[in-house]
Amino acid sequence: MFSIIMARLRQGHRTIRYPRRPPVLPDRFRGLPVIDQGLCGNACGGCEGVCPTGALMRRDGRMTLDLGLCVFCGECEKRCPKGAVKFTREHRLASRGRESLVVGQEAVLRARLDETTRKLFGRSLKLRQVCAGGCGACEADCNVLTTVVFDLGRFGIQFVASPRHADGILVTGPVTKNMELALKKTYDAVPDPKLVIAVGACAISGGPYTGHAETCGGASGVVPVDVYIPGCPPHPITILDGLLRALGRIKE
Amino acid sequence: MTAILRWAVLRNGTPLPRREIPLLEGAVFRASLIESVADGARVAAYFGYLPEGEPGVDLYAVLAFREDGVLRVARMRVTGESFPSLTPACPQVHLFEREIAEQFGLTPEGHPWLKPVRFVKSCRPGHDAWGREGDVQPLIGVMDFYRVEGEEVHEVAVGPVHAGIIEPGHFRFQCHGEQVFHLEISLGYQHRGVERVLRGGPDKRTIHYMETLSGDTTIGHTLAYCQALEGLSGCSVPARAQVLRGIALELERLANHTGDLGALAGDVGFLPTSSYCGRLRGDFLNMTALLCGNRFGRGLVRTGGAGFDVDAPLVEELRKRLDLTLRDVSNAVTLLWESPSVMSRFEETGRVSLETCGEIGLVGPAARASGAEFDVRQDFPSGIFRFSQIPVSTGRDGDVFERAFVRWLEIQRSGDFIREQLQMLVAGPVMAEAKAPAPDTVVVSLVEGWRGAITHVALTDKDGKFAAYKVVDPSFHNWMGLAMALRNQQISDFPLCNKSFNLSYCGHDL
Structure with missing residues (x-):
């Protein structure tokens, strides 16, 4: 017993101050990518050629990058001879609409839910997590939110064991055909009104598995998605920011 | 003979x-x-x-x-x-x-247990081992499950969607009261068709499949892949890159072993170690992120070397963090062995004998806990492990305690290894150019991932493209070990036994 108390003192207080203080991210962190259209000139297409998931695409004469497909590998940044593509340290990536995940078209960061939903869930949100073909990385970075470091409970958000106890589901993975029915049933088991949050490139678009006959290419073909949180996997701070922003707990 | x-x-x-x-x-x-x-x-x-x-x-x-x-x-x-x-x-x-x-x-x-693995169609239309009609996609989970019948025997079915944040799989327990006669594990829910699309590669997406074969083993699988490709193309990886890869592999082991020890503590309701290790696991992941910007090591291992280099301040920062974190891990984990309430749950739970271990071909810490001295880093060393050996940690009884304790031994040894490597990091480049893979060639690449031996086999065609690319995740060998460990145990010990193996679903389902 004595050694347990000593260990408690030793291990100290570890909960981060976020969101009151800015998060501490590694120096080499790859956050929101930006495209400088002036520098790009939209001529060479080198970045399109190296992008593993086809996230970079020319639309209306502008180079655009779909955050929903991006795996944040940084190959485009390395490839661009003009330095037009840059991965910034911006960790806020969540969005309410699939279309607004496209960088180079319009602004992103529109994760806020409507007033009624915020009123319902703003102070208490219970989520059932469904992994549907996820590799375990998105799952791990959701799981870590429940540790003392992030202490998700202090925001009134909690992962629960049963869909019957949940206000919504948080989906990871490209949704394999073999999980399609299970995801649908879990969604149906959540009482109305309910939310769906898609976390990670796979759940948004299929990510590296986009176009595979064995997957559904993300959650939105199976269940209606309310919030998208991009990344491969998203940093835990990005997920937390997305959840808090959706609930209106972080205001810009 | x-x-x-x-x-x-x-x-x-x-x-x-x-x-x-x-x-x-x-x-x-x-x-x-x-x-x-x-x-x-x-x-x-x-x-x-x-x-x-x-x-x-x-x-x-x-x-x-x-x-x-x-x-x-x-x-x-x-x-x-x-x-x-x-x-x-x-x-x-x-x-x-x-x-x-x-x-x-x-x-x-004559196969005694012939059941589907991932519930996929045969690649030869019209041929089906179960005589199922037509060329249709089999329904997941539809098969003959093993059943025990008799008075007071009951069946417990769990999954595919589980109660925690965990991958999907279906488990059926044949129970008599609390006692489990047999556990049948039916997977395939995570099948994404990886091996199918690898044929005809390598291409720009291949390495991303490797990095997501099993997300918590990003370094292990990507290393196995790069090693295979470097073998096929005769590429010699610079020494500095070999060291960085070795460090990354051991950081991955540290993170997962620490996380699992915490989760084991959580499964027996011992919350101090559970919450400390939850934090400490993240500290190891953050060290990997120091190297490459991603907590799971995405982008770090690349064909021909390493995607990132380190400078002196970064090495110093890593060393500092490693020392602090390992000290706290030691403090948190030692509590487990000192607490009788933990030990009484760990000891003699979920035992797998050395004989069973050999028969079903277990790998990794699960095998070493039963006394099998099998470790790719020692037996088939590649990269830095040809020059710097890590002693093999083994146990004897093959129970939950031994599987936990072997992890603890490995944590200490991986820590020593990284410290040593950081001290004598050779200078030089971290990347060598890799040519196209040789045609009509085979290569087998083994890596000791944190769960055990990862095997990749590549066969190239006449153009140097993959005619076949076979991935064997350690979980493929070990899932049966979990089923064996549950025999005659209490069903309430399932989470504990499960976590002591902590196997990958997507690594198995591919």
């Missing part, structure tokens, strides 16, 4: 022309495989392949001989609809044969 000498010999990561893989008569192939495994060889891979322009299916087997540090490969051809199953004489191949049956629509005659 001498039949095994007809198999082609190769070493970890070293290429061999495909024409040197002998095509053996079925009887010779089977007899030499059974005999070698009985003598202590391990089945590293066993898979089917459609030979170009010829009828039938070739079955390739790769055996690992740890005492000589060599791998042996041979093939046999099946021209009919079935072949004699090896499983009754060599249980290690049970899942490999089920996989072959499912993928190629061939029946291993």
Whole structure:
């Protein structure tokens, strides 16, 4: 017993101050990518050629990058001879609409839910997590939110064991055909009104598995998605920011 | 006895022309495989392949001989609809044969447990090992489950969607009161079709498949892939990159072992270690992120070397963080061994004997906990492990305690290894140019991931593209170990036993 108390003192207080203080991210962190259209000139297409998931695409004469497909590998940044593509340290990536995940078209960061939903869930949100073909990385970075470091409970958000106890589901993975029915049933088991949050490139678009006959290419073909949180996997701070922003707990 | 000498010999990561893989008569192939495994060889891979322009299916087997540090490969051809199953004489191949049956629509005659693995269609339309009609996608989970019947016997079915944040799988327990007679594990829910799309590669997406084969083993699988590709293209990886890769591999081990020890503590309701280790696991992941910007090591291991270099301040920062974190891990984990309430739950729970371990071919800490001294880093060393050895940590009883304690031993040894490597980091480049893979070549690449031996086998065609790319995650060997560990245990000990293995679903389902 004595050694347990000593260990408690030793291990100290570890909960981060976020969101009151800015998060501490590694120096080499790859956050929101930006495209400088002036520098790009939209001529060479080198970045399109190296992008593993086809996230970079020319639309209306502008180079655009779909955050929903991006795996944040940084190959485009390395490839661009003009330095037009840059991965910034911006960790806020969540969005309410699939279309607004496209960088180079319009602004992103529109994760806020409507007033009624915020009123319902703003102070208490219970989520059932469904992994549907996820590799375990998105799952791990959701799981870590429940540790003392992030202490998700202090925001009134909690992962629960049963869909019957949940206000919504948080989906990871490209949704394999073999999980399609299970995801649908879990969604149906959540009482109305309910939310769906898609976390990670796979759940948004299929990510590296986009176009595979064995997957559904993300959650939105199976269940209606309310919030998208991009990344491969998203940093835990990005997920937390997305959840808090959706609930209106972080205001810009 | 001498039949095994007809198999082609190769070493970890070293290429061999495909024409040197002998095509053996079925009887010779089977007899030499059974005999070698009985003598202590391990089945590293066993898979089917459609030979170009010829009828039938070739079955390739790769055996690992740890005492000589060599791998042996041979093939046999099946021209009919079935072949004699090896499983009754060599249980290690049970899942490999089920996989072959499912993928190629061939029946291993006499297989005692012939069930689908991932619920996919056979790649030969019109051929199905279960005689299912038509060319339709089989329904997941639809198969004959093992059933115990009798008074007061009941069945508990769990999944695919589980209660925690965890991958999907279906478990059926045959119980008598609290006691579990048998646990059947039925997977396939995570199947994303990875091996199918790897054929014809490598291309720009290949490495991202490797990085997401099993997300918590990003470094392990990507390293196995890069090692295979470097072997195929004759690329010599710079020493500095070898060291960085080794450090990354051991950081991955540290993160996962620490996280699992915390989760084991959580499963017996010992919250101090559970919450400390939850934080400490993240600290190791953050060290990997220091190296490459991603907590799981995405982008760090690249064909020809490492995607990122380190400078002196970064090395210093890493060393500082490592010392602090390891000290806290030691503090948190020692509490487990000092707490009688924890030890009474860990000890003699979920025991797997050394005999069973050998029969079903367990790998990694799960095997070492039963006393099997098998570790790729020692037996088939590649990269930095050819120069810097990490002692193999083993246990004896193969129970939850030993599986936990072996992890703790490995944490200490991986910590020592990283410290040592950071001290004498050689100078030089971190990337060498890799040429195109050689045509008509085979390479077998082994890496000791944190769960155990990762095996990748690549066969190239006449253009140097992958004719086949086989991935064997350690979980593929170990899921049966979990089923065996649960025999005659209380069903309430399932989470504890499960976490002591902590296997990958997507690594198995691919």
